[in-house]
Amino acid sequence: MDAPASDSGSAPARAESGIDIRIRPATRADIPFVEELYERVEATGAPHWRQNGPSPYTTDWIEHVIEKQPADQILLIAEDPGGKRLGYTWALSLTDFDANVPHGHIAGVGVRPEAEGRGVGTVLVQAAEEWCREQGLAEVTLHCYIANQRAHRLYERLGFEDEWFQMRKGLT
Ligand SMILES: CC(C)(COP(=O)(O)OP(=O)(O)OC[C@H]1O[C@@H](n2cnc3c(N)ncnc32)[C@H](O)[C@@H]1OP(=O)(O)O)[C@@H](O)C(=O)NCCC(=O)NCCS
Numbered sequence: 001m002d003a004p005a006s007d008s009g010s011a012p013a014r015a016e017s018g019i020d021i022r023i024r025p026a027t028r029a030d031i032p033f034v035e036e037l038y039e040r041v042e043a044t045g046a047p048h049w050r051q052n053g054p055s056p057y058t059t060d061w062i063e064h065v066i067e068k069q070p071a072d073q074i075l076l077i078a079e080d081p082g083g084k085r086l087g088y089t090w091a092l093s094l095t096d097f098d099a100n101v102p103h104g105h106i107a108g109v110g111v112r113p114e115a116e117g118r119g120v121g122t123v124l125v126q127a128a129e130e131w132c133r134e135q136g137l138a139e140v141t142l143h144c145y146i147a148n149q150r151a152h153r154l155y156e157r158l159g160f161e162d163e164w165f166q167m168r169k170g171l172t
Contacts, residue, residue: 012081013127015119019080023127026066026075026088033085034062034075037110045148049170065090074131078111078120086120087111091128093135104132104140109151121154129158 012022026034038054065075073092079085090107106128111120132140142160144151 013123017118021078021123026077034088041108041110045145076127078124086115089124089128091131104137106142
């Protein structure tokens with residue numbers, strides 16, 4: 001695999017539970033893992049009109065980020081000391097529509113069900129934040145479905161504040 005886009009967070013982290021979690025940039029071999037877990041990330045708490053599974057657009061995009069390693073985004077994998085994949089996060093730089101300034105954005109965090117509740121999600125969000133900081137970005141945003149209370153609690157505990165509701169109405 002090519003050299004990582006960044007060595008952000010590549011040092012092992014110790015979660016609250018005491019387990020060692022290694023964070024590394026995703027490689028081509030991680031694509032099936034990320035695509036499978038992405039389905040869960042997209043579905044958790046999603047309203048019925050978003051329950052269509054990942055689109056071909058999304059899976060193409062995951063492959064693009066991992067294979068091309070564009071400088072403005074990164075996909076990070078959390079794994080245990082034995083190399084078992086535990087979760088992933090995807091961070092990128094976006095430009096705020098209103099203020100027209102760049103900011104970090106965490107486009108997804110997913111932990112495999114059997115690894116939940118041991119601090120993996122916390123370490124992943126912190127690694128994504130660290131990557132954003134390294135890019136010189138002064139703030140970080142993310143989207144969370146209103147019904148996804150577990151994720152919401154995690155983000156609040158890590159210092160995220162509610163900003164706005166996005167509302168939607170079907171027209172067909
Ligand atoms: C949301 C998600 C990423 C959280 O990952 P996680 O690894 O379970 O996160 P953490 O372990 O860091 O924290 C989650 C909870 O475990 C608790 N926890 C963390 N370490 C713990 C430990 N050692 N012992 C007991 N509980 C622990 C945390 O206090 C937290 O509790 P809470 O639910 O009451 O807030 C994960 O549940 C997931 O992938 N969900 C499905 C996809 C999803 O919803 N993604 C987010 C989209 S916005």
